[in-house]
Amino acid sequence: MPPTPDPGANLPGATDPGRIRNFCIIAHIDHGKSTLADRMLQLTGVVDPRQMRAQYLDRMDIERERGITIKSQAVRMPWTIREGDRQGEQAVLNMIDTPGHVDFTYEVSRSLAACEGAILLVDAAQGIEAQTLANLYLAMENDLHIIPVLNKIDLPAAQPDKYAEELAHLIGGDPGDCIRVSGKTGEGVEYLLDEIVRQFKPPVGDADAPARAMIFDSVYDVYRGVVTYVRVIDGRIEARDKIKMMSLGTVHELLELGVVSPEMEKARALGVGEVGYLITGVKDVRQSRVGDTVTINNRPASEALGGYKDPKPMVYSGLYPIDGSDYPALRDALDKLKLNDAALNYEPETSAALGFGFRCGFLGLLHLEIIGERLEREFGLDLISTAPNVVYRVALEDGTEVTVTNPSEYPTGKVAEVYEPVVRATVLTPNDYVGAVMELCQGRRGSLQGMDYLSADRVELRYTLPLGEIIFDFFDQLKSRTKGYASLDYEPSGEQQSDLVKVDILLNSEPVDAFSAIVHKDKAYNYGVSIAAKLQKLIPRQQFEVPIQAAIGNRVIARETIRAIRKDVLAKCYGGDISRKRKLLEKQKEGKKRMKMVGRVEVPQEAFIAALSTGDSGDGKAGGKK
Numbered sequence: 353m354p355p356t357p358d359p360g361a362n363l364p365g366a367t368d369p370g371r372i373r374n375f376c377i378i379a380h381i382d383h384g385k386s387t388l389a390d391r392m393l394q395l396t397g398v399v400d401p402r403q404m405r406a407q408y409l410d411r412m413d414i415e416r417e418r419g420i421t422i423k424s425q426a427v428r429m430p431w432t433i434r435e436g437d438r439q440g441e442q443a444v445l446n447m448i449d450t451p452g453h454v455d456f457t458y459e460v461s462r463s464l465a466a467c468e469g470a471i472l473l474v475d476a477a478q479g480i481e482a483q484t485l486a487n488l489y490l491a492m493e494n495d496l497h498i499i500p501v502l503n504k505i506d507l508p509a510a511q512p513d514k515y516a517e518e519l520a521h522l523i524g525g526d527p528g529d530c531i532r533v534s535g536k537t538g539e540g541v542e543y544l545l546d547e548i549v550r551q552f553k554p555p556v557g558d559a560d561a562p563a564r565a566m567i568f569d570s571v572y573d574v575y576r577g578v579v580t581y582v583r584v585i586d587g588r589i590e591a592r593d594k595i596k597m598m599s600l601g602t603v604h605e606l607l608e609l610g611v612v613s614p615e616m617e618k619a620r621a622l623g624v625g626e627v628g629y630l631i632t633g634v635k636d637v638r639q640s641r642v643g644d645t646v647t648i649n650n651r652p653a654s655e656a657l658g659g660y661k662d663p664k665p666m667v668y669s670g671l672y673p674i675d676g677s678d679y680p681a682l683r684d685a686l687d688k689l690k691l692n693d694a695a696l697n698y699e700p701e702t703s704a705a706l707g708f709g710f711r712c713g714f715l716g717l718l719h720l721e722i723i724g725e726r727l728e729r730e731f732g733l734d735l736i737s738t739a740p741n742v743v744y745r746v747a748l749e750d751g752t753e754v755t756v757t758n759p760s761e762y763p764t765g766k767v768a769e770v771y772e773p774v775v776r777a778t779v780l781t782p783n784d785y786v787g788a789v790m791e792l793c794q795g796r797r798g799s800l801q802g803m804d805y806l807s808a809d810r811v812e813l814r815y816t817l818p819l820g821e822i823i824f825d826f827f828d829q830l831k832s833r834t835k836g837y838a839s840l841d842y843e844p845s846g847e848q849q850s851d852l853v854k855v856d857i858l859l860n861s862e863p864v865d866a867f868s869a870i871v872h873k874d875k876a877y878n879y880g881v882s883i884a885a886k887l888q889k890l891i892p893r894q895q896f897e898v899p900i901q902a903a904i905g906n907r908v909i910a911r912e913t914i915r916a917i918r919k920d921v922l923a924k925c926y927g928g929d930i931s932r933k934r935k936l937l938e939k940q941k942e943g944k945k946r947m948k949m950v951g952r953v954e955v956p957q958e959a960f961i962a963a964l965s966t967g968d969s970g971d972g973k974a975g976g977k978k
C-alpha cells in the first residue's frame with residue numbers, strides 16, 4: 353500500500369529534508385541536457401503542456417538562438433515514485449541545469465557544490481567526449497553520486513550497448529546500470545525520475561543550527577533588483593528575517609523569498625537542503641557575491657561555508673565604440689552586464705588608433721563573442737573588438753615585473769624573461785585521427801603528457817599547451833582535421849617561461865597599437881607575413897599608397913603595399929539612371945559605417961578580427977564557437 357499523500361509535505365520550508373533530492377545534469381555540449389530538463393519539467397507537471405517550449409530554462413535570447421546554456425538554472429519539481437518497492441514515495445527534486453561549454457566550467461562547479469547527485473548524460477550516438485570526462489571529474493571531486501544515462505536512444509545511429517560498456521569502464525559498475533532515455537520522445541525519463549529518488553541521497557544539515565545558505569548564483573533583474581539563488585545547508589531562512597552576507601558583513605532586509613518551479617513562487621521559509629531565491633532590493637550583484645554564505649542577522653552562524661574560486665579572466669580584448677561619442681553608453685552597458693556576469697572584467701583604456709574604449713577580460717572566446725553580441729544587440733552599440741590575447745608576466749632586467757594584458761603595453765625596456773599561461777588540455781578522438789591531432793598540438797607548441805585508449809577506437813590525448821596558442825582557432829582546426837569527431841577540454845595549469853616577442857604592425861609607417869601581438873620568436877616571421885598579407889586584402893584601396901609593415905622593435909620583417917585609387921562604385925554604371933546610382937552610393941556608405949580611420953587610413957572591422965585567425969584558415973572568423 354503506498355503511503356497516503358500529505359498535501360503540505362511539498363511546500364517550501366515545510367519539506368522534510370529526507371524527501372529532497374538536489375541534483376544536476378552534466379554532459380558534453382549538445383548531448384541533450386536542456387532537452388532532458390524540458391521533458392522532466394513536463395512529466396513532473398510543473399509546466400503546463402500548452403506553455404511548454406523547447407529549452408524552457410534557457411531564458412536569454414542568445415541561449416535559445418545558439419542552442420546553448422550559459423547561465424545555470426535551478427528548478428523545483430515534485431515527483432512521486434511510480435513503480436517498484438518504494439512506489440508512492442513523494443519527493444521534491446531540485447534540478448540544476450548547467451552549461452556545457454568550457455568557458456563556463458566555473459558555472460558548473462558552482463552548481464555541483466549545491467547538489468548531492470549528478471546525472472552523467474551521454475549521447476548514445478556519440479559516446480564519451482572531452483567535457484563528459486571533465487564534468488565527471490568535477491562531480492567526483494565534489495563527492496556526488498553519479499547515475500550514468502545514455503540519451504537519444506531514438507536515433508537510428510544510437511549504439512547504447514557499446515557506450516554503456518564505455519561508461520561502465522569509466523566509472524566502474526555494470527553496463528546494465530546505465531539508464532537509457534530519449535529526451536526527445538520522453539522514453540525512459542519517468543524511470544529515470546524514479547531512480548533519482550531511489551539512488552540520490554537526501555541532503556543532510558542541522559535544522560536547529562543558525563541558518564547557513566550558500567549563494568550559487570546571483571542575477572540582476574531590472575524590475576526586482578538582485579535575485580540571489582541559494583541552497584540552505586543548515587537552519588532556516590524565514591520571509592521576515594534580516595539576512596547577513598557573511599564575507600561582506602552587510603545586513604539586508606528580505607523583501608521576498610521563494611522557490612523556482614519553474615517560475616518564481618513566493619514562500620514563507622526555506623529549510624535544510626532547499627534551493628530557492630532571496631530578494632532584498634539591493635541593486636548591485638557585488639553585494640550578493642556568488643560563493644558567499646547567507647545567515648540570519650539576529651542569530652548569525654559563526655563560521656561561513658567554504659566558498660568558490662573566483663573565475664579568472666583568461667582572455668583579454670579591447671572593445672571600442674566605432675562612434676567615439678558612444679563611449680559613455682558603452683561604459684553603462686558594461687556596468688549593466690557586469691551585474692549578471694561576475695566573470696566579466698573591464699578597465700578603461702585608450703588606443704592611439706581606436707580612441708577611448710575598454711580592455712575587457714573574458715573566460716574564453718565564446719564568452720567574448722557573447723558579450724560582444726549582447727552589447728551590440730541589447731544596447732545597440734557598434735563596436736570594434738581587437739584581437740584577443742592572454743595575460744603575460746614580463747620580468748625586466750632591473751628586477752621589476754609587469755603584467756601585460758594588452759600587447760601595446762609590452763615594456764620597451766630590457767626584458768629578462770617572459771611567462772605565458774599554459775593549460776592542461778584533453779582531446780578525445782577516434783583512433784584514425786590521432787596523427788592529425790598530434791600534428792596540430794605540436795604545431796602549437798604542445799607537449800604530450802599521456803595517452804589512453806578508452807575503447808578500441810577512442811583515444812584520450814593529454815597535452816600541455818600555451819593558452820595563447822589555443823584561444824584563436826585551435827578548436828576550429830581540431831574539428832576540421834578530425835571531421836568534427838574530436839572534442840576538447842582544458843583547464844589552467846600555471847605558466848611557463850617562453851621566448852616571446854612583440855610584433856608591431858605599421859600602416860602607412862605608423863604603428864597601429866590594436867594590431868600588436870605577442871608571439872613566439874619562431875613564429876614571429878610567419879605571423880608578420882600572414883597579417884600583412886591579410887590586411888592587404890582586407891583594407892580597401894585608399895586615395896594614396898599605403899605600406900603595411902610588420903616589425904619586431906625597429907626591424908621590419910614583412911611588407912605589403914595597398915595601391916592607391918578610390919573604388920569607383922559608379923564605374924560600371926554608364927546610363928543616366930540617378931536612382932540606381934544613388935542606390936550604389938548608399939550601399940557604399942553602408943559599408944563604410946564599420947570603418948575606422950586609423951591615421952589617414954580607413955580600416956574595416958574585419959581587419960581587426962583578422963588578426964584572430966592565425967595563419968592556416970585565414971577566414972577572419974573568431975574560433976571556438978562550440
Ligand SMILES: Nc1nc2c(ncn2[C@@H]2O[C@H](COP(=O)(O)OP(=O)(O)OP(=O)(O)O)[C@@H](O)[C@H]2O)c(=O)[nH]1
Pocket residue numbers: 379380381382383384385386387388419420421450451452453503504505506507533534535536537
Ligand atoms: N533525436 C534526439 N535528439 C535529441 C535528443 N535530446 C536532444 N536532442 C537534440 O540534440 C541537440 C542538443 O540538445 P540540447 O538539449 O540543446 O543540448 P544541451 O546539452 O543542453 O546543450 P548545451 O546547453 O549547449 O550544453 C538539439 O538539437 C536537440 O533537439 C533525443 O533524445 N533524441
